[in-house]
Amino acid sequence: MQKIILFYKFTPLKDPSAVLLWQRQLCERLNLKGRIIIADHGINATLGGNIKDLKIYVKELKSYEPFKGTAFKWSDGNRDDFPRLSIKIRSELVTFGQKHKLKVDTKGVVGGGKYLKPKQVHELLNKKGDEVIFFDGRNAYEAEVGKFKNAVVPEVEHTRDFAKALKDPKLDKIKDKPVVTYCTGGIRCEVLTVLMKENGFKDVYQMDGGIVKYGEQYKDDGLWEGSLYLFDKRMGTKFSDKAKDIANCVHCNNKTSNYENCANKTCNKLIVICRKCNKKTLCPKCQKKLVTA
Ligand SMILES: [Zn+2]
Ligand SMILES: [Zn+2]
Incomplete structure (x- = not known):
């Protein structure tokens, strides 16, 4: 049985590169995939894998003093919802471009x-x-x-x-x-x-x-x-079967919650598109170009 965990922790890290090495070893050993971002002010991650491996991961992460007390969110999904394991050091955990205003x-x-x-x-x-x-x-x-x-x-x-x-x-x-x-x-x-x-x-x-x-x-x-x-x-x-579709399909305007990337690779724009219109996964702009070409 697999799951996905999501967590972050803002805390000063003296040596982000050491944290990166530790995280890489830990995730590889537990066969986890997903995305980890490390900065000198904390960590942010989404990881997928076997429940028993994720539980070991959580325990080991919390054993490191700065990460004690980290809150984890568990959700349905699995390892292969991610293309690979990516661990990076960035200047900000979330890119607001406002690092100078952030005190941790x-x-x-x-x-x-x-x-x-x-x-x-x-x-x-x-x-x-x-x-x-x-x-x-x-x-x-x-x-x-x-x-x-x-x-x-x-x-x-x-x-x-x-x-x-x-x-x-x-x-x-x-x-x-x-x-x-x-x-x-x-x-x-x-x-x-x-x-x-x-x-x-x-x-x-x-x-x-x-x-x-x-x-x-x-x-x-x-x-x-x-x-x-x-x-x-x-x-x-969706949180339940009762969830409403509130967005409109870019092509037919029907209500949907489905996203696709425009099939034109140079465009690749994220569009809201219903399952019926799914065959033409082009954004309206690229669709128009195709018709007039
Ligand atoms: Zn549609
Ligand atoms: Zn497009």
């Missing part, structure tokens, strides 16, 4: 939004009602197939666009309101909330464990709508 100590990121567990999100809503704003911390295309009810979805194509997007005057009207940010597993919100506070947002919360944890608990009976985009072969996941 042994307790984690300094100066971010307050953590809310899924249940506490609901408590905040019960207390403050419509005042509460959900804020999507992902790329806009991820929010197309799934997001929280009435969430603000900034027009960002890459995480590094956030620094500029947060300066948009359109956001001024929500800066005094309670804002709850969310992303897939929580890591992007760690940095995003620091940047938001710096840009004048006064009451900032981040969803602890992200959409993954919320979905585990509330499935499609809470405030989440649609499916969750994932950066691996699975492309996305």
Whole structure:
């Protein structure tokens, strides 16, 4: 039986290259595939493999003092949802291009939004009602197939666009309101909330464990709508059979949650396309070129 684990930990690492060597040996020994990013301020990873091997991995990871207390999210999937094992050292765990603004100590990121567990999100809503704003911390295309009810979805194509997007005057009207940010597993919100506070947002919360944890608990009976985009072969996941399709197919406009890359390799654009239109996996632009050529 195989599974996928997802985790991150912000903590100062004195020797990222030593961590990389250790991680490579550990993952190869346990026959895990996936992606690990290491920076001098922590680690971020998604790994697939046999449950028993993943359990050994978790134990060994936590045995290293800086990674003690790391929270793991388990989901369905397997080793071959990843093409290989990739372990890299980067300057940032998530590429906001704002490393100079990020301070990390042994307790984690300094100066971010307050953590809310899924249940506490609901408590905040019960207390403050419509005042509460959900804020999507992902790329806009991820929010197309799934997001929280009435969430603000900034027009960002890459995480590094956030620094500029947060300066948009359109956001001024929500800066005094309670804002709850969310992303897939929580890591992007760690940095995003620091940047938001710096840009004048006064009451900032981040969803602890992200959409993954919320979905585990509330499935499609809470405030989440649609499916969750994932950066691996699975492309996305639904929390239950009740999950709604909220995105429109680029060709026929029917509701779908299916993503494909445009079949024109030089384009390769990620498009929302329904299963019926799947045969012509070209984005509308490339499709048009083909017809007029
Ligand atoms: Zn279609
Ligand atoms: Zn295309």
